[in-house]
Amino acid sequence: MQTLGAITLACAALVAGQNARAGEIEVLHWWTSGGEAKAAAALKLTLQKSGHRWKDFAVAGGGGDSAMTVLKSRVVSGNAPSAAQIKGPSLQEWAQEGVLANMDDVAQAEKWDELLPKVVSDIMKYKGHYVAAPVNVHRVNWLWVNPAALKKANAKAPTTWDEFFTTAEALKKAGIIPLAHGGQNWQDFTTFESVALGVGGAEFYKKALVQLDPATISGPTMTKVLETFKKVKGYTDKNAPGRDWNLATAMVIKGEAAMQLMGDWAKGEFIAAGKTPGTDFLCVPAPGTAKAYTFNVDSFAMFKLKDPANIAAQKELAKEIMAPAFQETFNLYKGSIPVRLGMKMDKFDDCAKTSAKDFVDTAKSGSLVPSIAHGMAVPSAVEGAIKDSVSQFWNDDKMSVADAQGKLAAAAKTR
Structure with a gap:
């Protein structure tokens, strides 16, 4: 029979092991109002459920100009966040600077190439390697x-x-x-x-x-x-x-x-x-x-990190962003549609259902174009x-x- 002291030591070791595995992820975004703030909170909760710590780095301003100014100063000073809300060709511009992390292992394990239209997955890559995770799709037209x-x-x-x-x-x-x-x-x-x-x-x-x-x-x-x-x-x-x-x-x-x-x-x-x-x-x-x-696809670029626990948290974030549960919850809040193909749309309104159908159809016909x-x-x-x-x-x-x-x-x- 184990003594109380032995049990206490075992529990302490278990907690210590869990804490050692838990990482912190700092996320720069500008989703600070209404449905956008709810959407950001859903992402935070998803990551915390996996045992990691979320450090919110919200910079107000709908277009993200203020956030990009702050991001540049952080990266230049060698203190980049774990992930930042960046989209489109700006992803390639950041990747050219050599500061973004390779997410191919997550993308391959989760089959991102099969779950995304090629015109979208190409934007998430630099020289054929994933450097960002897409969150949603907004139809502009x-x-x-x-x-x-x-x-x-x-x-x-x-x-x-x-x-x-x-x-x-x-x-x-x-x-x-x-x-x-x-x-x-x-x-x-x-x-x-x-x-x-x-x-x-x-x-x-x-x-x-x-x-x-x-x-x-x-x-x-x-x-x-x-x-x-x-x-x-x-x-x-x-x-x-x-x-x-x-x-x-x-x-x-x-x-x-x-x-x-x-x-x-x-x-x-x-x-x-x-x-x-x-x-x-x-x-x-x-x-x-x-x-x-x-x-218009929102996405999170993943920056190069050194701490193994934080890298693990970053990979977990990338995985969860593309997971069906988060794709549904986030996009119901945001008013957009899931970027992941093959999602059930029964909880979405008629505008979103039309958008999702047209997203798939135009991806096949070659008339899905970037804004x-x-x-x-x-x-x-x-x-x-x-x-x-x-x-x-x-x-x-x-x-x-x-x-x-x-x-x-x-x-x-x-x-």
């Missing part, structure tokens, strides 16, 4: 519609840009603002890329706005895109400059405006206002883009220059389409 406003104008939800202008004219005559818009360069470009996709199609979009092909940017299809884009502005209101996106969404919720071109984070505003998809509001693909999908407006397609310097050129055209009524096309071509050469 949505048109949000107030059906009651359309009914007042005896108009219908548009499926093409020609139909959009017909509907917009009817709304204008009924005294309703056709399109709610916020005057910030990323909002201008969210509209622009949906016009480009709807007018030119997925192959044009990829050549012009992902591959930055000079001939395509200077060609006749881009001329038509810019003409259509400028025509859209005529159906926004004069108070749009400087307006935040959620205030534009509120205009649609209240029926002051009938439509908004915005990613599916707008759905959270409708839901928070007690509105029901399909009844109080409609989510339809932006005109002309029903068979295409612009995506430039949301940092998924081109290096940050090029993205900034292109956004600025498009916003200049949007805001300057005297600028010709030819001048705008020239500015866009010059911006695409930024390196």
Whole structure:
């Protein structure tokens, strides 16, 4: 029979062993409000359940600019966090600096290559090796519609840009603002890329706005895109400059405006206002883009660590991010859809179910394309220059389409 002292020593050894295995993971993110904060808390709880410690490193600011400034100073000083919310080509830019960790062992064990569309998994890799774990998918090319406003104008939800202008004219005559818009360069470009996709199609979009092909940017299809884009502005209101996106969404919720071109984070505003998809509001693909999908994928880059316990915690975090339970919980909070293919969608609303189906279909057809407006397609310097050129055209009524096309071509050469 064991003595009490022996049992106590055995228990102490067991606890010590567990503590030795437990690591700490510091996670930099900017999910600090509403559903985003709930989503971040779900990730924290998931990691803690596996016995590791979570150190929250939240930096407020919806676009993440402040967080990236803080991250740069931490990395330069040799004190990088375990994981940071980074996405798109910025992942490759950080990897080139030699500061990101190789996650291939986790990815292979969990079969990430089979669970992700190739266009997404390629973004998570540097020179063929995983350096980040994807969390979710936001569809950007949505048109949000107030059906009651359309009914007042005896108009219908548009499926093409020609139909959009017909509907917009009817709304204008009924005294309703056709399109709610916020005057910030990323909002201008969210509209622009949906016009480009709807007018030119997925192959044009990829050549012009992902591959930055000079001939395509200077060609006749881009001329038509810019003409259509400028025509859209005529159906926004004069108070749009400087307006935040959620205030534009509120205009649609209240029926002051009938439509908004915005990613599916707008759905959270409708839901928070007690509105029901399909009844109080409609989510339809932006005109002309029903068979295409612009995506914005949030992801966590994993930085190189030295402590074995912290490395184990980091790998556990990467594993849990892609696990079905977390993918469901997180995305129900965030308003996005799981990035992991083959997930059950019975707990999700109709907008999310449509998004998930279209995500799979467009991945197969080759019309799943990265959003430039949301940092998924081109290096940050090029993205900034292109956004600025498009916003200049949007805001300057005297600028010709030819001048705008020239500015866009010059911006695409930024390196």
